[in-house]
Amino acid sequence: MHEYSIVQALIRRAEETARAHAARRVEGLRVRIGTLAGVEPVLLLAAFEVCREGTLLGDAELSIESVEAQWACRCCGCGIAAGGALRCEACGGPGQLVAGSEIELDSIALEVDDV
Numbered sequence: 162m163h164e165y166s167i168v169q170a171l172i173r174r175a176e177e178t179a180r181a182h183a184a185r186r187v188e189g190l191r192v193r194i195g196t197l198a199g200v201e202p203v204l205l206l207a208a209f210e211v212c213r214e215g216t217l218l219g220d221a222e223l224s225i226e227s228v229e230a231q232w233a234c235r236c237c238g239c240g241i242a243a244g245g246a247l248r249c250e251a252c253g254g255p256g257q258l259v260a261g262s263e264i265e266l267d268s269i270a271l272e273v274d275d276v
């Protein structure tokens with residue numbers, strides 16, 4: 162399942178970051194998921210519960226921020242309302258998706274030993 166490979170990639174990146182900072186564990190992850198990214202947050206959370214076992218993210222919390230789709234004109238850059246013709250009202254140019262397809266690791270909270 163697609164969500165598992167996403168979660169594994171997120172965990173790998175979080176672990177790399179944790180090691181780079183000599184962190185003991187990862188406390189939490191925050192990801193941004195576009196509504197058009199083809200990812201089900203519920204499935205992502207379920208996959209995370211399974212995949213975090215035995216990693217530095219063993220009791221980390223995953224929070225998901227949903228990002229609404231946004232369109233803009235490819236020619237002049239002005240915003241275009243979703244759900245319509247996806248053509249620019251100002252110049253007639255074609256719309257392109259500028260937000261809503263992302264799967265991004267937004268932030269990682271680490272627990273680091275006091276030195």
Ligand SMILES: [Zn+2]
Nearest residue numbers: 234237249252
């Ligand atoms: Zn335009």
